[in-house]
Amino acid sequence: MASGEASAAQVAQAHLDRIAAVDGEVGAFLHVDPETVLAQARAIDERRAAGEELGPLAGVPIAHKDVFTTTDMPTTAGSKILEGWRPPYDATVTARLRAAGLVILGKTNMDEFAMGSSTENSAYRTTRNPWDLSRIPGGSSGGSSAAVAAFEAPLATGTDTGGSIRQPAAVTGIVGMKPTYGGSSRYGLIAFASSLDTPGPFARNVLDAALLQEAFSGHDPMDSTSVDQPVPAVVEAARRADVAGMTVGVVKEFSGDGYQPGVAARFAETVALLESLGAKVVEVSCPNFTYALPAYYLIAPSECSSNLARFDAMRFGLRVGDDGARSAEEVMALTRAEGFGPEVKRRIMLGTYALSSGYYDAYYGKAQQVRTLITRDFDAAFEQVDVLISPTTPTTAFPIGERADDPMAMYLADLCTIPSNLAGNAAISVPCGLSDDGLPVGLQIMAPALADDRVYRAAAAVEGALEDRWGGPLLAQAPDLAGGAK
Ligand code: GLN
Numbered sequence: 001m002a003s004g005e006a007s008a009a010q011v012a013q014a015h016l017d018r019i020a021a022v023d024g025e026v027g028a029f030l031h032v033d034p035e036t037v038l039a040q041a042r043a044i045d046e047r048r049a050a051g052e053e054l055g056p057l058a059g060v061p062i063a064h065k066d067v068f069t070t071t072d073m074p075t076t077a078g079s080k081i082l083e084g085w086r087p088p089y090d091a092t093v094t095a096r097l098r099a100a101g102l103v104i105l106g107k108t109n110m111d112e113f114a115m116g117s118s119t120e121n122s123a124y125r126t127t128r129n130p131w132d133l134s135r136i137p138g139g140s141s142g143g144s145s146a147a148v149a150a151f152e153a154p155l156a157t158g159t160d161t162g163g164s165i166r167q168p169a170a171v172t173g174i175v176g177m178k179p180t181y182g183g184s185s186r187y188g189l190i191a192f193a194s195s196l197d198t199p200g201p202f203a204r205n206v207l208d209a210a211l212l213q214e215a216f217s218g219h220d221p222m223d224s225t226s227v228d229q230p231v232p233a234v235v236e237a238a239r240r241a242d243v244a245g246m247t248v249g250v251v252k253e254f255s256g257d258g259y260q261p262g263v264a265a266r267f268a269e270t271v272a273l274l275e276s277l278g279a280k281v282v283e284v285s286c287p288n289f290t291y292a293l294p295a296y297y298l299i300a301p302s303e304c305s306s307n308l309a310r311f312d313a314m315r316f317g318l319r320v321g322d323d324g325a326r327s328a329e330e331v332m333a334l335t336r337a338e339g340f341g342p343e344v345k346r347r348i349m350l351g352t353y354a355l356s357s358g359y360y361d362a363y364y365g366k367a368q369q370v371r372t373l374i375t376r377d378f379d380a381a382f383e384q385v386d387v388l389i390s391p392t393t394p395t396t397a398f399p400i401g402e403r404a405d406d407p408m409a410m411y412l413a414d415l416c417t418i419p420s421n422l423a424g425n426a427a428i429s430v431p432c433g434l435s436d437d438g439l440p441v442g443l444q445i446m447a448p449a450l451a452d453d454r455v456y457r458a459a460a461a462v463e464g465a466l467e468d469r470w471g472g473p474l475l476a477q478a479p480d481l482a483g484g485a486k
Contacts (some may be wrong), residue, residue: 001048001059008048012041012103015061019105019152022481027127028147030066031073032106033294037061042104047101057215058101063145063153066107067114068094068199069188077138077190078110080123081339085317091188092198092223093216100215105153108143112341114142114164114192117413120404121343122191127300128400131439131478135397138168138413141202145172148202150481155212156202161192161238163392163417164298165200166429170392170442173431173474175209175459176202180449182227184213185220193303195333196296204475206430206460210238213452222456229450237453241460244278248458249352249385252285254416260395261433264318267391270432270443274389279458279464284385286377291370292419293411298354298367299422305351308344311336346407375423382394382448387458390416392429393441416444426452430459431474432466442473453484 001008016034023029064070067077069087076082090098097104111121119127119142120274127142129135130150137146142160145168148156158165160178169176177200184199191197201212214235220226250271259267275281313319313335314328321334340348354363381388394415403409418425426449429442443462447454467473 001353005483008041008044008103010040011059012037012061012105015105015153020122022150023152025128025133025481026130026146026150028108028143028150028263029061029106029153029235030076030109030124032141033073036072037103038104041351042102044101055215056211060155061105061153062097062102062212063092063106063108063143063144063156064097064104065149065157065159066110066158067159067190069190070094070107073104073107075107075190076124077114078122078124079339079341080318081311081335082317082324089188092185092220094215096186096433097157098110102155102211102215108141108147108156109138109142113190113304113343114140114159115304115343115347116167117163117410118398118400118403119143120400121341123341126400129397130481131173132397135399136171136437138171138397140164140167144202145169145174145176148172148174148204149475154204155208157216158200158202159189160198160200160421161196162300162421163414164378164440166392166417166427166444167413169202169429170235171397171440173440173478174202174204175206175428176200177209177428177455178420178426179213179217179452180227180426182225183231183426183450183452184217185223185226186262187220187222191307193300193338194307195303196300198421204473206456206463207235209428210234227450228474232453233398234456236455237441237457238460240457241464242277243274243461245280246273246387246458247385248279248281249284249381249388250281251289251388251390252283253287253289254390256396258390260435262437263391263393263395263441266433266435266441267443270462271389273462277461277465278405282385284381284388286381286419288370288373288377289419292374292422293415295367295370295374296418296422297350297411298363299371300362301347301351302354303351305355308348343407370392374419377420378423378425378448387454388446390444392416392444396439396441397436398439401478420446425449425451426455428455428459430463432462433474434477464483
């Protein structure tokens with residue numbers, strides 16, 4: 001676009017055509033309005049024609065997770081309780097996408113209030129994995145991962161509270177990054193668990209992810225937990241792409257039994273690859289990581305039970321049974337009973353219980369102590385190593401429906417990703433090959449808080465070496481969708 005080869009309007013139209021051709025099968029989007037998309041693109045073309053200096057992503061289309069508020073599009077967080085709601089303001093991430101000149105193609109499907117690992121908890125539609133339409137695209141940001149993997153958008157936003165960017169990226173063969181907590185603003189992000197929620201990028205390669213992260217990161221006075229420091233030089237790090245001299249720690253607790261053989265095999269090969277690229281690889285024990293999942297499933301539901309109290313039938317979206325005769329409490333109860341899905345109700349009940357008087361110390365308090373121990377495990381590990389690695393997920397994409405009635409099996413998808421959320425550090429998932437079932441496997445690379453650049457540097461090195469081996473990006477091996485060639 002910068003060289004005049006194509007206009008932003010042409011690029012936008014090509015992506016709208018692709019969405020029209022394949023999204024019936026994939027189901028990535030909840031909302032696309034072609035007129036709004038083309039108007040954004042034309043505005044960029046006019047600014048470029050007027051000689052304005054535009055940023056590197058100006059005119060690039062992006063799919064936006066439906067958890068960020070947008071004044072010109074509905075925002076549902078995948079929940080029926082927000083059906084029909086129009087936010088009065090843009091999230092900071094949304095505003096920064098617009099300021100960078102990105103063209104927002106639409107809002108993507110997600111697990112209701114970002115609770116889930118398969119996008120099956122959406123109140124609206126099923127999203128399918130472009131590698132195999134009978135399988136899940138991961139979650140909770142499954143609409144975003146599917147959109148990027150299906151070539152409906154080159155970039156997408158997500159949020160990662162326990163793995164919701166890295167896990168969907170891993171199972172769809174793309175790159176997904178959870179920045180340092182506080183590195184990207186939560187203002188206008190519909191809250192699930194405020195001490196964990198982190199906006200981040202999805203892209204088809206590491207450099208694109210870095211460009212997007214840079215575009216929406218940085219201090220925001222509207223978010224009290226926003227980090228007031230310069231954004232790490234992630235783009236420069238992604239271009240540097242080298243691990244020579246780095247010490248890489250393999251997390252012992254995440255490299256034993258219980259992993260799908262194809263996942264374990266690709267991980268082991270990637271460890272060998274890192275050595276061949278000049279990294280020193282050592283095994284590191286983080287004993288408290290074993291307790292991350294149970295601690296998360298007390299902390300996240302506790303915060304959710306508080307955050308979701310605002311959906312009281314008075315302020316947003318759905319209102320059920322307001323016939324003039326019922327009390328406000330009755331209308332609230334009816335609305336919440338109908339507006340929330342089963343997983344959201346389960347979390348609200350779990351969290352309310354964990355926070356209740358007499359149980360608080362035994363559950364929520366204990367989980368917070370475990371959280372501190374996990375952070376200390378990271379601190380000790382990062383005294384010995386520059387980055388830690390593990391498989392992103394224990395298995396590849398599972399069939400739609402397989403874990404829908406088994407919450408424990410669903411929760412296990414985030415076994416390896418949750419520690420970084422509890423500690424607030426930076427972590428990425430980058431494709432590292434296909435399992436025996438022909439489905440993508442992700443490598444997770446973790447670094448200390450504020451060392452996002454280190455994650456990108458290592459991820460870009462792995463990506464470069466693997467693409468040399470494969471003769472191109474992993475996504476080039478994805479099957480064609482009925483809607484046409486990639
Ligand atoms: N799958 C995890 C959960 O259900 C993580 C979700 C997320 O990161 N938003 O809570």
